[in-house]
Amino acid sequence: MSSASHYPSDDQIWDLARQEGLDPFPVICEAVPATILYEFAAYLIPGRMSHWSYGKAYHAMKTRYDYGLNKLYEMVINANPAYAFLLDSNSDLENTFVRAHVMGHVDFFKHNLYFAHTQRDMLDVVARHADRIRQYEFEYGQDVVERFLDATLSIQEHVAEPLPPLMMSARQPAPSSGADGWTDLWQSLPSEHHRQVKPSDQDDRDVLRFIMEHSDELEEWQRDVVAMVHDEMVYFWPQLRTKIMNEGWASLWHVRLMRALELTDADVVNFARLHAAVTSPIPYQINPYAIGYAIFRHIVETRGIEAAFFVRTIDDDVSFLRNYLTESLVEDLHLYVFGPEQDKIVVKSRHWELVRDRLVKEFLHGGLPIIEVADGDFHRRGELYLIHRHEGTDLDLLYAERTLEHVRLLWGRPVHLETISENRKLILSYDGQAHSKAVV
Amino acid sequence: MAGFVPDWTLQRKGAMDQARHQKKIREALKQQLPDLITEDSILTADGGRVVRVPIRNLEEYKFRFDPWQGDRVGQDQGEGKPGDVLGQIPAHKPAGAGRGQGPPGEIPGIDYLEADVTIDEIAGLLFEDLGLPYLRPKMQSTIPRPTFQFKDISKRGLMGNLDKRRSLRENLLRHARQGASNVGPWQPEDLRFKTWVNVPVEDNNAVVIAMRDISGSMGDFKKLMARTFAFWMLRFLRTKYEAVEVVFIVHHTQAREVTEEEFFQLGESGGTKVSSAYELCWDVVQHRYPPTQWNIYPMHFSDGDNWSDADNRRTVEYLEAMLPMVNVFGYTEIREGGYTSTLMSAFTKIKHPRFQVVTIGSRKDVYAALKQFFPRTGEGIGYE
Structure with missing residues (x-):
């Protein structure tokens, strides 16, 4: 009897997933060669705009694959219907395992609240963006568009985090910030100086949107480029904030679905090997598959599968880790805190609460610094004043200075960044010619 | 859509953006040439060897945390005890330093781009900008x-x-x-x-007469600069022209002809009489490379620390006698301090278009010196 026949088809796996309780979008599976799979992975979504940085990522990933250092089995796109691209050299067993895993991801995309706003036709959207970028390259020259994209992408992460529908965006502005009596007074004065750009509270976390709306320098096509990058980032944000959960949920379900299939003894062993490989520890990092899988399994064992479904719907990585990473899990996963001490990197602690709190911190805001717009009319000369909300870790100042050069290009006037470095308040400035640094 | 197999070979975006990235690396490398060509490791290496070059301007700058600050969470097999040392923080943090000091091991957080380039690629970039000045077709060719x-x-x-x-x-x-x-x-x-x-x-016959001062005053830096310049000069000439002969001469108070290997390796000792080298050069030209048949490029590397004014005068005499015969006579003075050598003072009196003087005071000057001696057509010295 042929060995292929007892592996389920795409539809059979989808049906099985639904029987077992998942509710994924329809899934279209396609087998693609490694060059294509790694290309999609480098751009994060097929058909996206061209930029050398994606080429760089593609080259790096593909090289690791060519040297056998890393293998990507699949790539799933959050869309309705969802797309799953599988490596065409996967074995039948690998493909079964990968598709089971994909069902978990697609169910997660559909039900996790942080994804509620995501455009499910994003494949079309990014393809239209790519077309427009090509058109701009044709009109204004590749170098000009590329230079502008370099600048825009440098701050692409600083968009307002889209909030899930249950949450209110009713944060009150802090008494010291934003609109005060003086602003009104200035506004009422007749003056040549009519530039009054103050961030409203919706704007302040969204540096990209603020620049797009208020920069005097941008041409229409440039505003469009900023808007495209903005919209793509808003689509990707939920994936940034649910890395552990998403992989954990998919891993939980590849195990559950594979167990529901009738596998031969050899396949059971091979599957166990595959599962062990994806959940194995990575030195000096955490493996999101391993941690996410362990936590979800623990939830299922202690509170039942319904609780796990509930968690999958309402949590993100930060709340997931804070609420469900227990003492026994930290021990079983061999997690530890390490960090710099004088000129060495040392193991600091294995205490579970320290590990948990540290991990939560690492995942706050997707692990990215929070940069807000404080003033779009600083010095009353239309300069841009950004604030880094310091939460214990300093910025990489060299990187910050170089990034300010990009921001200056977008804003067209001097830009400033307030941050804290070595416990002192520091203002970095760039006026288009020279950098300056002021300790306050 | 069963049985439908799309033609994925049409998909080329990744490869095209990769090519764009490579092109940018090439441009960045070209900007770094003055530093690159004086890398110590390059001189002794064969062409296929790969050197790692950090490229700062192709990093994707963004607001990010200091990679060397703050604790992180890791996963191991349970063996690490508090206090165990996992690694060393490099003295020059790659985040701030101009040049990284080798790979930092497996500790994450370091994200700076290094390009792997072969020496042949560096040579290719360098040689795009160089040419042989005053080259004339000559009567008789040795190597058709x-x-x-x-x-x-x-x-x-x-x-x-x-x-x-x-x-x-x-x-x-x-x-x-x-x-x-x-x-x-x-x-x-x-x-x-x-x-x-x-x-x-028949090709244009060209001979390079490379002369190097190996006297006691030629310290490590001077020696390295002379060798670096000679290395690229020879490599360039052999890449661009099929028939280039090279005569190697070293001198202290006496000059002698040596092999290429000896030329690059000989150590230093004794005093300096530059005229000895020029006399030998004159001799070589007279007997082996008659100017009617050869394009002649004498190149001399020294710190200009000559024995006596009398010898300087002798040197100038030989030089002036040779200038009408040669295409370009290059004198490279390698200095560590700011003083002007007696030999240089004597040479500055000579105003002749075929006589080129260059001073190398730091590594970066090697690139400028190469470009001055071997300008492309129409630049600098130019063709006749």
């Missing part, structure tokens, strides 16, 4: 360079060399002989191919 000229027609040959017009005529003729008046079915015997003959072409 073969060239190919399509002069003949044959019935057999490579399809790429098919002579379509002649083949068509053969086809017409064959059918005409059978009474048909137009092009008919093709037979192998209709085909005619262009074939080539080897025509030896």
Whole structure:
């Protein structure tokens, strides 16, 4: 009897997933060669705009694959219907395992609240963006568009985090910030100086949107480029904030679905090997598959599968880790805190609460610094004043200075960044010619 | 859509953006050439060797946390105890330093781009900007360079060399002989191919006379600069011109001809009499490379710390006698301090278009010196 026949088809796996309780979008599976799979992975979504940085990522990933250092089995796109691209050299067993895993991801995309706003036709959207970028390259020259994209992408992460529908965006502005009596007074004065750009509270976390709306320098096509990058980032944000959960949920379900299939003894062993490989520890990092899988399994064992479904719907990585990473899990996963001490990197602690709190911190805001717009009319000369909300870790100042050069290009006037470095308040400035640094 | 297999070979975006990235690396490398060509490791290496070059301007700058600050969470097999040392923080953090000090191991957080380039690639970038000045065709060539000229027609040959017009005529003729008046079915015997003959072409004869001061005052830095310059000069000449001969001369108070290997390796000792080298150079030119037949490029590397004013005068005499015969006479003075050597003072009085003087005071000057001695057509010294 042929060995292929007892592996389920795409539809059979989808049906099985639904029987077992998942509710994924329809899934279209396609087998693609490694060059294509790694290309999609480098751009994060097929058909996206061209930029050398994606080429760089593609080259790096593909090289690791060519040297056998890393293998990507699949790539799933959050869309309705969802797309799953599988490596065409996967074995039948690998493909079964990968598709089971994909069902978990697609169910997660559909039900996790942080994804509620995501455009499910994003494949079309990014393809239209790519077309427009090509058109701009044709009109204004590749170098000009590329230079502008370099600048825009440098701050692409600083968009307002889209909030899930249950949450209110009713944060009150802090008494010291934003609109005060003086602003009104200035506004009422007749003056040549009519530039009054103050961030409203919706704007302040969204540096990209603020620049797009208020920069005097941008041409229409440039505003469009900023808007495209903005919209793509808003689509990707939920994936940034649910890395552990998403992989954990998919891993939980590849195990559950594979167990529901009738596998031969050899396949059971091979599957166990595959599962062990994806959940194995990575030195000096955490493996999101391993941690996410362990936590979800623990939830299922202690509170039942319904609780796990509930968690999958309402949590993100930060709340997931804070609420469900227990003492026994930290021990079983061999997690530890390490960090710099004088000129060495040392193991600091294995205490579970320290590990948990540290991990939560690492995942706050997707692990990215929070940069807000404080003033779009600083010095009353239309300069841009950004604030880094310091939460214990300093910025990489060299990187910050170089990034300010990009921001200056977008804003067209001097830009400033307030941050804290070595416990002192520091203002970095760039006026288009020279950098300056002021300790306050 | 069962059975539908899309043609994924049409998808080329990743490869194209990768090429764009590579092109940017190339541009960045070119900007770094002055630093690159004086890398210590390059001089002794063969062309295929790979060197790692940090490229700062192709990093994707963004607001990010200091990678060396703050604790992180890791996962191991349970063996790490608090206090165990996992690694060393490099003295020069890659985040701030101009140049990284090798790979930092497996500790994450370091994200700076390094390009792997072979020395041949560096040479290729460098040589794009260089040319041989005052090169003239000379009478007699020592090494004829073969060239190919399509002069003949044959019935057999490579399809790429098919002579379509002649083949068509053969086809017409064959059918005409059978009474048909137009092009008919093709037979192998209709085909005619262009074939080539080897025509030896005389090249421009060029000889470089490389002279190096190996006296006691030539310290490590000076020696390194002289060798670096000579290394690239020879590599350049051999890449661009098939028939370039090189004579190697070293000198302290006496000069002698040495092999290429010795030229690069000989250590230092004794005093300096530059005139000895120039005398030998003169001798070599007179007896072996008559100026009517050769393009001559003497190149001298020294710190200018000559024995006496009397010898300086002698040196200038030889130099002035040689200048009408040579294409370019290059004098490279390598200095660590700011003073002007007595030899340089003597040389500055000579105003002759064929006499080029360059001072190397730091590594970066090597690149400028190469460009001054070997300008491209129309730049700098120029052609006659």
